[in-house]
Amino acid sequence: MQITQHVIFERSEMKDRHLVRKKIREHIADKAKLPILIFPEGTCINNTSVMMFKKGSFEVGGTIHPVAIKYDPRFGDAFWNSTKHSVMTYAFNVLTSWAIVCNVWYLPPMVQEEEEDAVHFANRVKAVIAARGGMSVLPWDGGLKREKVKESFKEEQQKKYCQIV
Numbered sequence: 001m002q003i004t005q006h007v008i009f010e011r012s013e014m015k016d017r018h019l020v021r022k023k024i025r026e027h028i029a030d031k032a033k034l035p036i037l038i039f040p041e042g043t044c045i046n047n048t049s050v051m052m053f054k055k056g057s058f059e060v061g062g063t064i065h066p067v068a069i070k071y072d073p074r075f076g077d078a079f080w081n082s083t084k085h086s087v088m089t090y091a092f093n094v095l096t097s098w099a100i101v102c103n104v105w106y107l108p109p110m111v112q113e114e115e116e117d118a119v120h121f122a123n124r125v126k127a128v129i130a131a132r133g134g135m136s137v138l139p140w141d142g143g144l145k146r147e148k149v150k151e152s153f154k155e156e157q158q159k160k161y162c163q164i165v
Helices: 014-029 087-095 118-133 151-164
Strands: 067-072 101-106
Touching: 067 118, 101 118
Parallel strands: none
Antiparallel strands: 067 101
């Protein structure tokens, strides 16, 4: 990964996040370097939705070249449900599938608008990707599939529901 210039960091470490942001800004400023490939969801889900994007990718400036990626499960499913299958079972399923077919759509470049913060910019990009891939937009991140839902998030949703009722 060092040869290919991967940027590895611990998301929970604030100083790591600042260092990554600095490295990305430096990379963007150097026009001789290739574009950076970032997966702002931070995880994969079951090919039906686009989850919350991490805002850090959208705080560094520059032009975003969105790409919508959607797997076609007819010949083999690339999705790994880690709660149901071990990594060995998943690897066996992928290696013995007929094919892993993936639709990729390269979308028009997008830039952050004036007065638009990183979260709104990320949500705008996410909505464009979801629309092109025929997927729904989810307001939460991938951590929910591995962790319990925070009480504050539950309470917020309950308040919204009470207002509707």
